[in-house]
Amino acid sequence: MKKYRRYRAEFLGYDIDKLKLIGMGHEGKVYLLANDRVLKVFYKEDSCKKQIEILIKAQNSRFFPTVYAFDNRSIIMSFVYGSTLSYYLRQNNINKHISLELCKLIDEFKRLQFTRLDMRLGHIFLQPDESIKVIDPRDSFKKKVPYPTSMLRGLQKSGELMEFFRYIQNDYPHYYKYWMKMMAKAKC
């Protein structure tokens, strides 16, 4: 007698039981493919659709993975190398280059007309060439977050917030003033 799987195992032509699982979160699981690609399989169609909408709008941006294919439950996208900033900053101090990259990322979110101008450090990858990329954007056009609350909180937790502000002061004086003010307010 034939055995049937109780769950769907094939997505975009791949049998996930044969792939290496490299990550998982609240919305799905991520598997490694050949050619520097990954397959993200979502638990719910709705969250997949929402993520595709955002990633498609961000395809002309260097800060986001490239999308190669998708269906109602899964996305094939480029593999993002490097480590997350939350991990990196446990071993290393922030530097000027990374600090400016973070400001450029927020500028990019504005250019893409995101209303959520924030990304947590666990979703920001520092690549081997020191440029950054983000994964797993959510509610980018839905939530209204005018300054990068969780990014700055993450830097604070790592003990790097004041260094970060020092590095961006000359090149991004408007962010420097606004974000410093908001972080000081949040403390009260």
Ligand SMILES: Nc1ncnc2c1ncn2[C@@H]1O[C@H](COP(=O)(O)OP(=O)(O)O)[C@@H](O)[C@H]1O
């Ligand atoms: N494009 C990618 N390249 C490399 N690793 C990835 C990629 N997308 C996701 N991952 C890994 O898989 C984990 C879970 O992916 P994520 O998109 O955050 O899922 P969820 O939406 O469930 O939170 C991430 O924390 C990361 O380690």
Ligand SMILES: [Mg+2]
């Ligand atoms: Mg996630």
